[in-house]
Amino acid sequence: CGWFFDDISGIETVQVLKHACRAVQIAHQLGYDLENDFLKGLSKALCNHSDYTDGKDIYIKLVKTSKVDLKRAIAHYAIVSLLPNNNTKGLxxxxxxxxxxxxxxDCERVHxxxxxxxIGQIKVTSNMTLESEEAVIASLHLGNRDFQCKIGELLSLPEYQKMKTDLMEIFDQESLTQVVRKLDFYFPGDFHSLKDLFVEERRKILAHVSGDIFSRFQDSYFTLYHDNKRLMEYHHELDVPIHREFQKAARFVLSKKLEELIIEEGYVEGEKHYSExxxxxxxxxxxxxxQLDHKLSESTLNNLLNTRMDQLKEEGAKKVLLDILRLLQMAEDLGLEIAFWSLQNNYFAIRxxxxxxxxxxxxxxxxxxxxLNIDVSFG
Known part of the structure; x- marks a missing residue:
């Protein structure tokens, strides 16, 4: 049973539809096709959200894409196992x-x-239903976020060895285009990609493959800033407008440096003044x-202040008071936003x-x- 307040695209209704999708999936395994009639009923539930037209549209876009079966579990494992940290020897x-x-x-990986x-043969078993399936897999990482996984039925050992040898040789000697074509030959039909991974691992992989890219972005900003800083200082001395491209690089570099210095302040104890x-x-x-980007610096500083306030609760030492005052003064001087309500609540508990x-x-x-904006005459 599912219901909704004002719109069928709400998270509660989508979750209920996911349970319904699972019921449809189980019925299909038993020989009953319930999905078409179910979609007809959902199409009558209109949606107020501009991204979706009705319940059927929501089911197709938000629900079916989250459906999990044995093949999706296989594809998930095959793609994730391509990452270096997931490679394991020994079968x-x-x-x-x-x-x-x-x-x-059996599984062999090359880079x-x-x-x-x-390329390998694997067996997947559902721990919930105990259903299982064996399959031949071939997963390919073409670079960045481009992953492809093909799943096929079990082959005889000679056929499997021939296919594996053929694909490995082409990967070693030919272009990636030839590898993709050969995969299509051995595994006709659709392929699985990052979108078929479970959400948490999908995010991890995207963070992994994009890490190098953003690192190069960061290096470029630092190079642009440091290589042209003296020239821009000359512009400043002559009252010539600063180039906007340099300002963008300066904003990134200085914001990053500020965050790092605030982190370093967390290791300083008992000092009255923060770093020059x-x-x-x-x-x-x-x-x-x-205008510096203060978002990360503010988050770091608030975490430091709450940590120091916890220490004040436990120790009450003079040096902890000095640390908190130094950090608060720094926030005031730099115009950083502090979550005073949290600090005030913690302080009143120990005042x-x-x-x-x-x-x-x-x-x-x-x-x-x-x-902390507390009346010192109070109490």
């Missing part, structure tokens, strides 16, 4: 993929620069007429004990209360 190998157990009967190929390097970054940003047990630090305590 037979068993791995758990969520509610499935994958057993490698060339930014591409990889895996932080002040210099603020001055540089002003010189280049840019009475702190003032009573640390009279020698009452001046620092009152400074902290002023920074």
């Amino acid at each position: 037979p190998l068993e791995k758990h993929v969520y509610s499935y157990t994958i057993k490698e009967i 060339h620069k930014h591409s990889s190929l895996a 390097d932080i002040t210099e970054i603020a001055c540089e940003a002003k010189k280049w007429q840019i 009475s004990d702190l003032r009573h047990n640390h009279q020698e630090s009452i001046g620092l305590i009152e400074d902290l209360e002023r920074h």
